[in-house]
Amino acid sequence: MFRDFWNQGVTIWNPWLRQVGWIEYKEDKDFRFCGIGYDAGKPEKGYKIFGYFNRFYDTKLKIGHRFAIFECASQAFKFIDSPEWPTLAGRGEYVSLNGNLYWTAYNEDTREHFLGSFDFSTEISMHFCLLPCAKHVSGLQDKLVLTVFKGDRFALLKQSRISSNTEIWVTKDKINSSNNVVWLNLMTLSIPDFPSLFHQLSDISYFIHDMTLILCCDDNQTGVGCIFIARGDLCKKIQINYVSLGFSQCVYLPSLTSVPLEFRSLQV
Numbered sequence: 126m127f128r129d130f131w132n133q134g135v136t137i138w139n140p141w142l143r144q145v146g147w148i149e150y151k152e153d154k155d156f157r158f159c160g161i162g163y164d165a166g167k168p169e170k171g172y173k174i175f176g177y178f179n180r181f182y183d184t185k186l187k188i189g190h191r192f193a194i195f196e197c198a199s200q201a202f203k204f205i206d207s208p209e210w211p212t213l214a215g216r217g218e219y220v221s222l223n224g225n226l227y228w229t230a231y232n233e234d235t236r237e238h239f240l241g242s243f244d245f246s247t248e249i250s251m252h253f254c255l256l257p258c259a260k261h262v263s264g265l266q267d268k269l270v271l272t273v274f275k276g277d278r279f280a281l282l283k284q285s286r287i288s289s290n291t292e293i294w295v296t297k298d299k300i301n302s303s304n305n306v307v308w309l310n311l312m313t314l315s316i317p318d319f320p321s322l323f324h325q326l327s328d329i330s331y332f333i334h335d336m337t338l339i340l341c342c343d344d345n346q347t348g349v350g351c352i353f354i355a356r357g358d359l360c361k362k363i364q365i366n367y368v369s370l371g372f373s374q375c376v377y378l379p380s381l382t383s384v385p386l387e388f389r390s391l392q393v
Contacts, residue, residue, distance in 0.1 A: 137161075137172060137174075137197065137384050138384075139380060139382070139383070139384050141379045141380055141381065142380075142381070142383060142384070144383060144384035145384065146197070146384045156176055156177070156178055156193070156195075157176050157177050157178070157190075158174060158176045159175050159176045159177065159219045159226070160174075160175050160176075160219030160220070160221055160226045160228075161173070161174050161175070161221055161226075162175065162221050162224045162225055162226050162243070162245040163224040163245055163382055164224065164245050164246045165223060165224035165225070165245070165246055166246040167246075170224065170382045171196065171197055171198040171382075172197040172198075172382060172384070173194050173195065173196050173197065173245050174194065174195040174197065175192070175193075175194055175195075175219070175226055175243060175245075176192070176193060176195070177190035177191060177192045177193065178190065178191040178193060191204060191206070192204070192205040192206075193205060194245070194248065197384075203248075205248065218270070218271070218328060218329075220271050220272060220273060220279075222273055222277070222279070222300055223277075223300065223301070224245055224246070225242055225243060225244050225245060226242065226243040226245075227240050227241070227242050227253060227271065227279070228240070228241050228242075228271065229241075229256065229269040229270075229271050229281075231266060235260075236260040236261060237255060237256075237258075237260060238255070238256040238258040238261075238266070238267075238269060239252055239253070239254060239255050239256055240252075240253040240254050240255075240256060240271070240279075240306075241253060251304075252304075253304050253306075254304045254305075254306040256269065256281060256283075256294075256308070257281070257283070257294050257308040257310070258283065266286065267283050267284060267285055267286060268282075268283070268284040268286065268322045268323050269281060269282070269283055270282040270322070270329050270331065272330070272331060272332065274295050274296070274332075274333060277299040277300060278295060278296045278298070278299060278300060279295065279296045279300060279306075280293060280294070280295045280296075280311070280331075280332075280333055281293070281294040281295075281308070282322075282329075282331060282338075282340075284321070284322050284323070286323060289319075289321065290313060290314065290315050291313070291314040291315075291316075291319060291322075291338075291355075292310060292312070292313045292314075293310075293311045293312045293313075293314075293333060293338060294308045294309065294310055294311060295308070295309055295311045295333075296308060296309075297309050311333065311336070312336060312338070314338065314355050314358075314360075315358070316355060316358060316359070316360045318360060318362075319353065319355060319360055320340075320342055320343070320344065320345050320351075320353060321345055322342060324345075325342050325343050326343060326348070327342065327343055327350065329341070329342045330342075336356060337354060337355070337356040338353075338354070338355045338356070339352065339353075339354055340352070340353040340354075340355065341353075341365075344362070344364070347364075349364055349365075349366070350364075350365045350366075351363060351364050351365060352365060
């Protein structure tokens with residue numbers, strides 16, 4: 126788990142192993158955290174943080190971000206200068222699975238939604254697979270939120286801007302290096318009082334249990350953080366008494382990858 130302190134640094138925390146570490150950015154304080162992974166091809170899996178520096182550094186490539194990897198073992202940045210990144214830019218949260226990063230993206234030319242991925246072993250970004258979405262013009266896109274399903278698959282929450290219906294899609298098989306992904310429609314929710322996800326100030330987090338959607342987001346009327354439990358045509362709202370100022374949530378998956386030894390351990 127991570128917490129981005131923006132102009133100070135990032136905390137790395139593995140509650141499964143009761144370890145925590147602090148990375149401070151002394152000179153490059155404009156680094157923006159995106160996600161974490163590790164080199165799955167090596168036996169000694171060390172955490173690597175992926176993010177970008179918010180600056181224009183090459184007028185020929187016209188890239189507004191300079192992407193970089195922070196290797197926790199060496200505590201050093203490695204920069205990635207690639208003109209392909211703007212077309213693979215994520216529109217939502219980055220999700221880590223099997224050491225790699227995944228995110229939802231949109232191709233303006235083909236009007237297709239797809240998953241982009243970043244492999245920390247090869248340090249290459251790629252188009253991973255298409256998403257189960259109809260083609261849209263840019264301004265009419267569905268709201269898409271990706272998460273991990275059953276520990277080794279993906280779930281995709283899709284809310285229509287036109288009908289407001291919410292669909293949950295899941296991958297049929299475990300995610301591996303192959304981009305031959307089959308999506309299955311798990312459920313479709315058409316509930317009048319279900320929250321709209323298009324103007325959320327906070328991150329959106331959810332998981333599925335026994336054909337039930339548990340969603341954490343802002344309440345559209347009050348702006349207060351709530352948990353929505355939806356099943357079939359029923360929805361229950363639980364207010365968590367937290368006024369949203371951009372708070373974020375995440376679904377944690379147990380990991381046996383250790384925080385680097387030079388970081389201190391958390392005593393619990």
